Amino acid sequence: MMKALALFSGGLDSVLTAKLILEQGLEVLAVNFITPFSASDNEERVKQIAADLGIELRTIALGDEYIEIVKSPKYGYGKNLNPCLDCRILMFRQAKKFLRGEVSFIITGEVLGQRPMSQHKNAFRLIEKESGLEGLILRPLSAKLLPLTVPEKEGWVDREKLLNIQGRSRRMQIELTSKWGISNYFSPSGGCLLTDPIFSQRMRDLLRYQDTSLNNINLLKIGRHFRLSPRTKLIVGRDEKENNLLTDLVKKDNICFEPLEVKGPIGIGQGNFDDSLINLAVQIIARYCDEKEKAIEISWKLPNEEVEKIKAMAMSEKKIEEFRI
Ligand code: SF4
Helix, strand or coil: CEEEECCCCEHHHHHHHHHHHCCCCCCCEEEEEECEEEEECCCCCCCCHHHCCCCEEEECCCCHHHHHHHHHCCCCCCCCCCCCHHHHHHHHHHHHHHCCCCCCCEEECCCCCCCCCCCCHHHHHHHHHHHHCCCCEEECHHHHHHCCCCHHHHCCCHHHHCCEEECCCHHHHHHHHHHCCCCCCCCCCCCEEEHCHHHHHHHHHHHHCEEEEEEEEHHCCCEEEEEEEEEEEECCCCCCCHHHHHHHHHHCCCCEEECCCCCCEEEEEEEECCHHHHHHHHHHHHHCCCCCCCEEEEEEEECCCCCEEEECCCHHHHHHHEEEE
């Protein structure tokens, strides 16, 4: 039996794509790509969504190679720091490896005209050319609006049973979920942090001033971030869960700030702090403590384990904004 490889995010379109091909009596193997910018709580759910469809799921983690395209994408960024064209090319190049014996072609839930950067005819052509997959990528949701592909020409799939969905409306997709009784899928908003304006701002700051280690990227997902100088950054937890996460991610050469006697956030200082930068950091931390009217004692642990203390008044909201990333 012919087998297709589905690029599978667990989103509405990828679920319906796999289902459409299963309905034609073909086998489907799903592959889910995890990038350093994927929403961290999606993995288990994707497995469950694939299991609900009765298809095997493989997971591929993209690391340094992915960070390199975010730093300098050949085809540029979308609205935020999302390098969608380069990202898709990289994923398809990875998917191509499955064609060596495991599957005969690739399917994806891309819909013509749904996303401005990567889902129009020229983008589809470019992605196919750059990944060396011309004719081997079938987009079942929009297939009737696109050129014939190898699986259609060869009769592995029946083009007549494929769809002609176009644009951003999900009306037809929702109708199909009702028809097939599908309820487990991610909402279309997606799980890529690079499309988030606030995260993108933090990532731009990281690219400009710091190294793009995985630890530094993971820190961007937590807390409030403040650029105190080109060489110093402060990250402040927003709740107990984030305080614990920050404590786990603190590195030996970071400074760890903690309020004494009142409830308040943990702060992680990255870079070289002199006295004036320590003063800025403790004022920001004091702003997020429960007590805002009085000076608060805040300790900081230096990389050499030495602990020092200082009293600080909360910084004004207006001044804080000068440092917020
Ligand atoms: S939204 Fe993110 S994961 Fe999706 S194509 Fe764009 S960069 Fe890649």
